[in-house]
Amino acid sequence: MKKLFIIGILITAMLQSCKESSFLEEDPSGTYTADNMYITETHFQSALTQLYANYRELYYSGDDNAFDCHWGTDQVHSGQPGIVRFFSDYSATLDPTSDKVLYHWEGNYKIIANANTIIGRLASSELSEEQRVVVEGEAKFFRALAYRYLVYLYGGVPIILEEVNSAKTDFIRSTREEVLQQMIADLQYAAEHLPSITSVADGKVSKEAANHLLTETAIALGNYELAIEAATKVIGNPAMALMQTRFGRRSGEPGDLYWDLFQRGNQNRSTGNTEAIFVIQFELDVLGGGQLSTSRVGYYMERFHAPNVPLATDPANRNLIAAGFIPTSKTGRGAGWLMPTFHFSNEIWYGVSGDIDYNDIRVSEFNFPRGIYYTNPNGPTQYRGVYFDINTAENQYTLQTQGIWSRGIYPYQTKCSTPGDHPSAIILNPETMQLRDAAGVTYTDWYDMRLAETYLLRAEAYLMTGNLASAADDINRVRVRAGTSLISPAQVSLDFILDERLRELGIEEKRRLTLSRVGRLYSNTRRYNVFNSDDIREHHELFPIPQAEIDANVGAVLTQNPGYN
Numbered sequence: 001m002k003k004l005f006i007i008g009i010l011i012t013a014m015l016q017s018c019k020e021s022s023f024l025e026e027d028p029s030g031t032y033t034a035d036n037m038y039i040t041e042t043h044f045q046s047a048l049t050q051l052y053a054n055y056r057e058l059y060y061s062g063d064d065n066a067f068d069c070h071w072g073t074d075q076v077h078s079g080q081p082g083i084v085r086f087f088s089d090y091s092a093t094l095d096p097t098s099d100k101v102l103y104h105w106e107g108n109y110k111i112i113a114n115a116n117t118i119i120g121r122l123a124s125s126e127l128s129e130e131q132r133v134v135v136e137g138e139a140k141f142f143r144a145l146a147y148r149y150l151v152y153l154y155g156g157v158p159i160i161l162e163e164v165n166s167a168k169t170d171f172i173r174s175t176r177e178e179v180l181q182q183m184i185a186d187l188q189y190a191a192e193h194l195p196s197i198t199s200v201a202d203g204k205v206s207k208e209a210a211n212h213l214l215t216e217t218a219i220a221l222g223n224y225e226l227a228i229e230a231a232t233k234v235i236g237n238p239a240m241a242l243m244q245t246r247f248g249r250r251s252g253e254p255g256d257l258y259w260d261l262f263q264r265g266n267q268n269r270s271t272g273n274t275e276a277i278f279v280i281q282f283e284l285d286v287l288g289g290g291q292l293s294t295s296r297v298g299y300y301m302e303r304f305h306a307p308n309v310p311l312a313t314d315p316a317n318r319n320l321i322a323a324g325f326i327p328t329s330k331t332g333r334g335a336g337w338l339m340p341t342f343h344f345s346n347e348i349w350y351g352v353s354g355d356i357d358y359n360d361i362r363v364s365e366f367n368f369p370r371g372i373y374y375t376n377p378n379g380p381t382q383y384r385g386v387y388f389d390i391n392t393a394e395n396q397y398t399l400q401t402q403g404i405w406s407r408g409i410y411p412y413q414t415k416c417s418t419p420g421d422h423p424s425a426i427i428l429n430p431e432t433m434q435l436r437d438a439a440g441v442t443y444t445d446w447y448d449m450r451l452a453e454t455y456l457l458r459a460e461a462y463l464m465t466g467n468l469a470s471a472a473d474d475i476n477r478v479r480v481r482a483g484t485s486l487i488s489p490a491q492v493s494l495d496f497i498l499d500e501r502l503r504e505l506g507i508e509e510k511r512r513l514t515l516s517r518v519g520r521l522y523s524n525t526r527r528y529n530v531f532n533s534d535d536i537r538e539h540h541e542l543f544p545i546p547q548a549e550i551d552a553n554v555g556a557v558l559t560q561n562p563g564y565n
Contacts, residue, residue, distance in 0.1 A: 038121035044135050047118050051111060051142040052203070052281075056290060058107040059510075060280045060299045060446060065103040067304055067338060069149075069510035074524040075502060076511075077531035079308070079339040079407045086337060090535045096544040096564050104153055105546050108146040112160055115143040120163040137193035140186035141205050144213060147186075151179040151220075152516040153543045155561060170555030173545075180221040187214040191230070198239045202268040203281035203445075208234045212277050212449050215457045220517050224461040231458035234277070240451055241274045242481050248272070250421065258482065259366040262415035267445040275451035282445055284423050293425035296440050303440035305416040305507055306334025309372055311408030326376050329426075329433040332417035333440040336407035338507070342399070343528035345411040348499045351485070360484035362503055370411050376432055403530030413506045418443050452478050452504050460497050468492045478504055494518065516541060539563025 037043050059066050064085055070076050072087035084092045085100060094101060118139040122132045150157045158171040159182050174182075190210035197206040211230040218227035234240060246257050248266035260266055267279045282298060283289030291298035310325045327333035345368070351357035358364065371389030390409055398406045405411075420433075423443050428436045455474045462471035468489035476486045478500065487496070498520065501509060515521035521541050526533050544564035 038117070038124075039126055041127055041131055044118060044122075044125065044127065044131075047114065048135065048138050051114055051118075051139065054107070054111045054114060055142065055145065056280055058104075058111070061290075062296060062298065062300045062441070063103075064300075064304070064337075065100055066300070068100060068104065069512040070338060070507065071512075072525060072529070072532045072536065073511040073515055073521065074341060074498075074528035075344045076305075076338050076340055076507070077404070077529055079336040083337075087532065090532060090537065090540045094540060094543055094564075096547040096550075096560065101543050102546040102548060104149060104543070105549060108149050109160070111146040112143050113164065115139040115146070116161060117163045119143075133193040134195070137190040137210070138205060141190040141194065141210050141213070144183040144186040144190070144217070147179055147183050148213065148217070149510075149513065151176055151183070152513040154545060155542045158558075168555075169553055171549075171553050171558055172556050173559055177221065180217055183217045184214065184221065184223075184226075187211075187217060191233070196239070197237070197269065197277065202270050203279055205278055208237060208240065209278040209449055212454050212457070215454065215461070216517070219457065219461050219464070222464075224464045227461035228458055228465070231454050231461065234451065234454045235458065239274065240277075242451055242455075242477065243273060243275055244481060255366045256361045256364055258361045258364070259414070262444070264418045264421050264444040267447060276447060277449035277451060277454070278447075280446045280448055282443075284443060285425065291441055291443065292438070293423060293436075294438060296438050298441035298443070299446055300440060301338075301442040301446070301507065302332045302417040303335050304338040306332040306336070306412055307372070307409055308334055308336035308407050309409075311336065311406070325374065325379070326432060326434045327439065328375060329422040329435060330375065330420050331372055332419070332422075333435050333437075334412075334417075335440070336410075339405055339407065339410055340412065341529050341531070342403065342405075344502055344506075345405070347528075348502050357484055360479075360482050360503070362482050362484075362506075367414055368411050369414065371409060378432070416442055416507060447508050450508075452481075453501070453509070456497060456501055456504065459492070460494070463492055463494065463497065471497075475500055494520075498524070537563065 038047065057063075059069075068087070071078060072090060072093075078086035078088045080086060081088055087093045116139075119136055122136060125132070127135065147157070147159075156173045156175040156177075156179055159174045159179060160171075161182070187210050190205075191207050191214055194200075194205060194207045194210055197208040200206045211233045214230040215227045215234070218224070218230060243257060243261060246255070246260050248260050248263055248271060250263045250266075251260055255263075261273070261275075265271055266273060267276055269276055280299075281289075282291045284291040285293050296303070309327060309331050346356065349356040349360065349363045351359075356363060361367065371387050374383045374386045374388060377384065388409055390405070390411060395406050395409060398404055422435060422439065426436055426439045426443065428434045455477050459471040459474035462468070462474065471492045472487055472489045475492065475497070479486060482504070498514070498518070501514060502511075512521060515524055519541070522536060522538050525536050529536075539562055542561045545558060545560050550558045550560060
């Protein structure tokens with residue numbers, strides 16, 4: 001089922017990528033046209049599949065813009081100074097004329113346009129009423145998902161709810177509250193009409209996905225009772241539960257329950273995972289699967305987040321060590337471009353003793369390692385089997401002088417990779433487990449939403465209503481599974497929830513969206529991100545409106561965000 005779904009993504013992309021030009025209008029050569037491809041259920045399922053493809057391409061591809069919701073936050077920063085597109089300098093990165101600013105605007109409005117076309121064509125289709133409401137619910141889910149990125153990145157944006165068939169140059173920005181209200185309307189419809197999660201194929205959205213996103217949106221709008229109600233529908237579904245025992249194909253190997261959540265093949269409900277809500281699907285070397293073994297195609301989280309191990313050197317013998325280190329199936333082919341802040345790697349894990357609480361499995365050596373073994377059998381003899389940990393002289397120097405880790409060795413989340421389990425087609429040398437140059441992709445499916453986050457969202461809503469006991473209970477559901485200490489109601493705060501999100505969701509969550517939603521992007525980045533603390537300004541809470549969109553909108557004023565004029 002999963003492979004058929006992915007193949008559908010490619011087929012639909014091929015069908016919808018064709019546009020008529022004037023010299024073809026007289027004698028169309030294709031079977032499908034804009035007038036005849038939205039008739040049957042097959043047509044609409046193909047169009048819906050394209051929405052999944054649009055979203056995967058936008059935020060789970062090899063484009064470095066896919067990581068813009070991570071860089072420059074309290075979670076991670078650029079590992080390479082001077083790279084503007086990596087948020088090495090906020091003002092330079094967020095220029096209104098930059099391609100990066102346009103990337104998210106155009107990409108999300110493309111999803112909205114495709115969703116609007118689906119919704120608008122339903123009335124003249126052959127679908128039954130029962131089929132129509134399900135298709136409309138799925139399209140409205142993606143429309144709301146796209147507006148989620150737009151509203152948190154840019155603030156209030158133009159709301160477009162109908163198919164646009166001719167030139168339009170008079171867009172006007174709606175308010176942030178109006179956009180959130182529209183999202184709620186779309187998500188309530190989706191939650192009512194989409195099938196339950198037990199009835200959909202892996203990777204497809206469901207009532208639970210709609211209610212999860214509805215929870216977050218309602219919190220942003222200050223409707224905490226609605227948020228609690230929506231989250232409870234997800235958490236209270238008997239088919240949903242946090243995983244409590246080891247599972248999956250590697251459960252017999254050294255590791256732990258949290259590690260199991262991210263191993264290859266373990267993300268979907270079909271494999272027994274009851275906390276997955278919305279999972280982005282990949283398949284290596286399958287038509288439309290989004291991954292290739294012959295070139296670096298797929299989601300680059302391994303490439304960006306894992307350390308650049310050839311740089312993990314001993315200052316006393318730098319060149320010798322660097323020449324011997326090789327990217328392996330154990331470490332991945334990291335480039336060290338998405339480095340953790342000290343807050344993310346260390347401070348959030350401190351217990352009452354002031355040291356890292358290693359009882360919390362989420363910071364175990366399996367999930368957040370603090371060094372790498374030198375395993376190259378052909379490397380220098382004196383370093384074989386040596387464990388290069390984060391306490392190297394080089395790291396201590398960079399921490400003391402710059403407040404950041406060195407690029408070659410730093411604590412990182414192994415969920416970005418498939419440690420010791422890269423596909424065989426990616427391995428160049430089975431003896432040393434050296435990876436091919438084409439490696440660097442995260443060779444597994446990826447969580448977009450999972451139940452642990454639903455608990456933390458409901459805890460946030462409870463906090464805002466003053467129900468600290470219920471908030472603590474939801475947080476403790478997540479912490480019990482992690483094996484760490486429980487908290488009391490008096491300890492619940494927004495700061496604690498934001499830190500717990502880092503501990504549980506790490507590089508899964510789009511941290512920029514979370515911080516923007518709660519109005520903490522500027523303050524948290526200033527406080528916890530030494531790399532960006534001097535260059536971020538208050539107006540960087542929002543991206544600028546792309547200057548190209550302002551210039552093209554000649555029929556009305558598309559107001560620029562403050563600080564960018």
